[in-house]
Amino acid sequence: MSERSRPSDALPTDVRPVEGARRVGRMRPALLLHEDHDLCPGCGEPVAIRVLLEAIEELGAAQRAIGVIGIGCYTAFTSTMDIDLVQALHGRAPSVATGVKRMQPENLVVTLQGDGDMVNEGLQEVIHTAARGENVTCVLLNNGVFGETGGHMTSTTVIGQRTKNTLEGREAATHGHPILIGDLLAPLGGTAYAARGTVHDAHGVVQTKAMIKRALTAQQQGLGFSFVEILTMCPTGWFVPTADGPGYLDDVLRPVHATGELKRDGRILTTRELLDAARKQQP
Amino acid sequence: MTRVLMEGSEVLAEAALAAGCRFFAGYPMTPFTEVLEHFARKLPERGGVCINAESELEAVGMAWGALATGARAATGSTGQGLSLMQESLSEITRAELPLVVFHMARGQYDYHQATRGGGHGDYRHLVYAPVDLQEASELVQQAFDRADRWRNPVTIYGDFLLAHTAEAIEVVPSPFPSLPAKNWAVDGSLGGSGRSRNVNSIGMEKGAKGIDPQAFWQRLQAKHEAMAAAEPLAECVATDDAELVVVAFGSLARFARHAVRALRAEGVAVGLVRPITLWPFPSEVLAEACAGARRVAVLEQNGGQMIDDVRLAVLGTVPVTAIGGISSDEAGFGLGDIFEPASVRSRIAQALDAPGPT
């Protein structure tokens, strides 16, 4: 494990915080009723939800946003996210969002789904919604496992990744290959914007918020379907120490699900091209 | 009064529009296809939305979203397509969304599916089985009213004959008492107010920690019991002194009614009870109609499904005989030769001749 993935070593707890530092709890987004939650320490989903809520607020869309939420650990946040919500069945959020948007085109409609929800159970829903050019934004929280059931393989689990039902690691011959969902959605005619972000480090968080804002703006302008995938930590489902989550994401998930914009202003980049570009940048 | 010659599917769509339906999503499948076609043509003309969904699963999901905004919305299919929707049809009942389902079945083989459902958990849908298009035009409007009133899905159970027979009818908008405001629907405006909403099927409350399935499901059960008490509907024909009571629903009941009237004219003591609601089943009406009867004959086009409800209604006080059965056309679309006046009459006559209880 790399140095960077062990923040507990890098930041001893007996050091006084630097000037101006604030408790995370005091930075509650305005669109969250309170900061209590029951998700695991080190989980990336609360960070992604925070980014989403802040993006909605910063765009001035708090009073015209409707969330359509899938089923996963993040679902617990439906009791605290202070925007109008519709709870969808596992896999079905894009269709439900379609019905909402067609009745209320003036609102911004955002789905929130995990990889098990979107890429396993409801793959055809998101593809059809994109192909239709439905003017909604679908957000995918991708951690490569079914976190809620305890860390089982999903359609985005990368080759070699240990899960509860691939104990020796996912092997292509037996378990098949991961789906790079962004690469399926970006080329579709109805897709206006597609990107893959991450919340494992500060740079990723900032970039991801910008992606969400671009996606919501595309929806606002009526350009068609927009999609933001967010890589999130799941130390529990990955069976790694809490503090190792960000490093594991960077070392295991990100080399496959590369981050960057997959479609913007009509220009399409594949995940492979993003990886090649990232490799060229490395010294 | 201006009557127009319309096929059944068009009548269903017209009646839905008269009731203020603004959204429809469906996937083609015989004999439901033309219902979708008529919505696809009529809804956009009147400011509504019809989506040709990519699957039945997506159709019901889209309707779910439209309903969550407070709009009147519907979907439908034949029994096969509704099988695909079962997870949503069950869960949308717990989300208390007023969905109207056009179930154009291939015959009467879907009685159990419509009245029991194939989805998980405890749930009930109000089910109307119109006998003809005039009644359908009224029941469709009533379906939208009751769906909103109870915040519960309502099914219109029809078949190939109902969907494809053309009759000269007028769809007259029905008046209903006013309904409470939909203070549960989302419109996006409450974000950041601390009072934003969450339309969900698990009893999740904003700001509350956890859920209370026990209290939530008990409340829904109480609602379904209230519906069961308030909503049963049936038509009784010549049951007062009937020795034989025939029970039939939907299109087949139209044939049964004709046969019963003809036999009565010949002096035969036969009557008909036609359940208009399949759930709640009009058990009390049936039990009363059978109080002085020698026998009850159940005419249904399937291997014996409604007969369970008939037996539960009479509770062994009078013998129950099945006089229907499987009757199919070559394509399996539900147009068997049971739909012949002579066939229906002879089935009833056989029940009259059957030996009495020992």
Ligand code: SF4
């Ligand atoms: S199991 Fe994984 S996704 Fe679920 S709360 Fe824990 S860390 Fe987050």
